[in-house]
Amino acid sequence: MELSLQGLSHKVGAATHLYPLDLTLVPRAVTVLLGATQAGKTTLMRLMAGLDTPSAGRVTADGKDVTGVPVRERNVAMVYQQFINYPSMTVADNIASPLKLRGETNVAQRVQQLAEKLHIEPFLKRLPAELSGGQQQRVALARALAKQAPLMLLDEPLVNLDYKLREELREELTQLFASGDSTVVYATTEPTEALLLGGHTAVMDAGELLQYGPTAEVFRRPKSIRVARAFSDPPMNLLAGNAASLGVTLASGLALSVPLPERATRSLTIGVRAPALRVERRDGDLALPGQVELAEISGSDTFVHVATAVGELVAQLTGVHQFELGSAVTLYLDPAQAYVFDANGDLLVAPGDR
Numbered sequence: 001m002e003l004s005l006q007g008l009s010h011k012v013g014a015a016t017h018l019y020p021l022d023l024t025l026v027p028r029a030v031t032v033l034l035g036a037t038q039a040g041k042t043t044l045m046r047l048m049a050g051l052d053t054p055s056a057g058r059v060t061a062d063g064k065d066v067t068g069v070p071v072r073e074r075n076v077a078m079v080y081q082q083f084i085n086y087p088s089m090t091v092a093d094n095i096a097s098p099l100k101l102r103g104e105t106n107v108a109q110r111v112q113q114l115a116e117k118l119h120i121e122p123f124l125k126r127l128p129a130e131l132s133g134g135q136q137q138r139v140a141l142a143r144a145l146a147k148q149a150p151l152m153l154l155d156e157p158l159v160n161l162d163y164k165l166r167e168e169l170r171e172e173l174t175q176l177f178a179s180g181d182s183t184v185v186y187a188t189t190e191p192t193e194a195l196l197l198g199g200h201t202a203v204m205d206a207g208e209l210l211q212y213g214p215t216a217e218v219f220r221r222p223k224s225i226r227v228a229r230a231f232s233d234p235p236m237n238l239l240a241g242n243a244a245s246l247g248v249t250l251a252s253g254l255a256l257s258v259p260l261p262e263r264a265t266r267s268l269t270i271g272v273r274a275p276a277l278r279v280e281r282r283d284g285d286l287a288l289p290g291q292v293e294l295a296e297i298s299g300s301d302t303f304v305h306v307a308t309a310v311g312e313l314v315a316q317l318t319g320v321h322q323f324e325l326g327s328a329v330t331l332y333l334d335p336a337q338a339y340v341f342d343a344n345g346d347l348l349v350a351p352g353d354r
Contacts, residue, residue, distance in 0.1 A: 001061055001150035001183045002027045003048060008057035010043055017043045020057065021209040023202060025185065030177050030199030032215065033187040035230055039204040041187040045153050048185060049076050061151070077149035077182070079157045085128040085139050091115070092124040094139050098147040114142040117176065134165040141169075145176065152182040156189065170196055191233040195219060203227045220352065225345040228271050234303060236339070237277070239270040239310050248340065252309035256286055257335050264340075264348055271339035274303070277315035277331045285332040288313065295323040306331055 003025045010018040018040045025031050033041040046052040047059065050071040059067045066074060077098075085094050092111050099107045115121040118138040120131075128136050137157060144152060158166040174197055177184050186197060194201050194215055201215040203222075211218055211227045222228035228236045241248040243266050247258040256270060281287070290308035297303075302321040306313050306329055315331050323329065340349040 002063070003151060003183060004060045005044075005048070006058045006060070008044075008047060008054050008059065010047060010052065011055045017207055018047070018054075019208045023209060023212060025183055026200050027183050028181055030184045030186060030197055031212075032194040032197055032199060032201045033185060033204060034189075034191065034194045034201050035204035036189055038206070039230075040207040041204055042155055043207070044204070045078075045155055045185060045187060048151070049078060049153055050074050075147075075149045075151070077144040077147040077152045079137075079140050079144045079152075079154045081156045081159050085136060085143070087128055090125055090127060091120060091131070091139050094128065095124075095142045095146050098143060110146065114146055117145075118142050118172065134161050134169070137161060137169070141173070145180070148182070150182060152180075152184045154184070154186045156187050158193075159189075174198070191219075191231050194231070201231075203230050205230055221347065221350045222339075223347050225269060225271065225341050228339065228341075228347075232273055234274045234314050234316065237272040237274065237311075237313050239272070241268045241270050242266055243268055247335070250310045254286065254288075254310060256333075256338060258338055258340055258349060260340065261348055263342075265343040267343040268348070269341040269345070271341060272313070272333060272337065274314045274316035275318075276337035277313060277333055279315070279317060279321070279329065279331065281330075281332045282334065285334055288331045288333060290329060290331065292323045292325055292327050292329050294325070295321070304329070 005021060005023045007020050007022060009020040033044060035041055047054050050069050053068045058065055095111045095114055096107050099110055112121065115124055118141060120135055120138045123131055123135060128139060158169055170193060188194060198215050200213060201218045202212040203210045203218060205226050211223050219231055222231055239250055241250045243260055243264050244255065246255060247260065248256045248268055248270060250256060288308045288310060290306040292304060293307050294305040295302060297320055300319065302317045304315050304317065304323055306315065313331055337351050342348050
């Protein structure tokens with residue numbers, strides 16, 4: 001399905017929940033809606049599904065205007081954060097329900113196939129209440145897949161699961177989406193999830209659509225500071241600076257050698273992703289000495305917060321590193337890994353441009 005939104009907006013009373021936007025989803029691909037809580041993701045998905053009517057604009061599906069057509073008259077599958085299943089029906093009957101509604105044959109065989117894909121075949125005779133949270137969400141996903149809807153909407157479906165379950169299901173979903181024919185819309189607050197799912201990403205913030213494109217491209221070239229903030233975890237380090245003859249002079253007087261385009265404004269912001277900062281020096285690096293304010297280990301990475309002359313920086317270091325609070329440490333940055341934004345917050349230079 002090609003779903004197209006034209007001038008779509010939504011208000012509730014005097015409050016604007018979604019500002020006018022235009023968006024055409026890539027058919028039979030995954031589009032990730034990425035943004036913080038209250039960015040407008042759920043509002044947008046409800047308009048796509050027909051659960052709400054837009055205040056202005058149109059929704060078309062394969063060229064047909066479906067604006068205001070209620071969800072019960074559309075072929076849409078939805079999965080929510082909560083584990084929404086029919087409590088009085090077995091797992092098998094939950095998965096079979098959309099198949100039976102369509103009058104399909106070989107229902108039992110199809111249920112078995114979906115259960116095997118989502119690793120819930122041992123639980124087909126159980127009731128949802130007898131399952132763990134992760135197993136219940138797998139049942140909801142299997143039922144949505146059984147519907148074979150041309151449009152599948154998933155609103156943060158893994159947010160209530162523990163880390164290990166999220167990892168497992170995310171990997172399985174990526175494979176399932178790749179083998180299906182549905183246009184998939186997947187809402188998340190996690191930049192890492194968007195990168196792992198791939199496809200295309202629409203970055204949202206405070207009810208606005210900021211950027212849409214192939215996920216890797218949006219990540220590598222965020223068009224503004226707002227996009228870069230939304231698509232960085234931990235948040236991108238932002239440093240104030242001014243244009244100089246050899247690049248950018250930072251607030252502390254340090255010089256960063258970055259070729260600037262002619263349109264560069266005098267006032268600039270340097271953006272540095274946390275993984276771009278290191279504690280090992282390489283030729284051409286800019287040294288940023290400081291003191292450790294916080295160090296924490298997460299998984300196989302160490303996140304260290306360092307107070308420097310240019311401001312507090314967060315570095316994401318591969319592996320386990322030990323730091324004493326208050327100890328001296330020097331972070332190093334390859335200038336080629338720096339982003340440069342103009343006075344309006346728009347991207348001027350991205351890594352790979354020079």
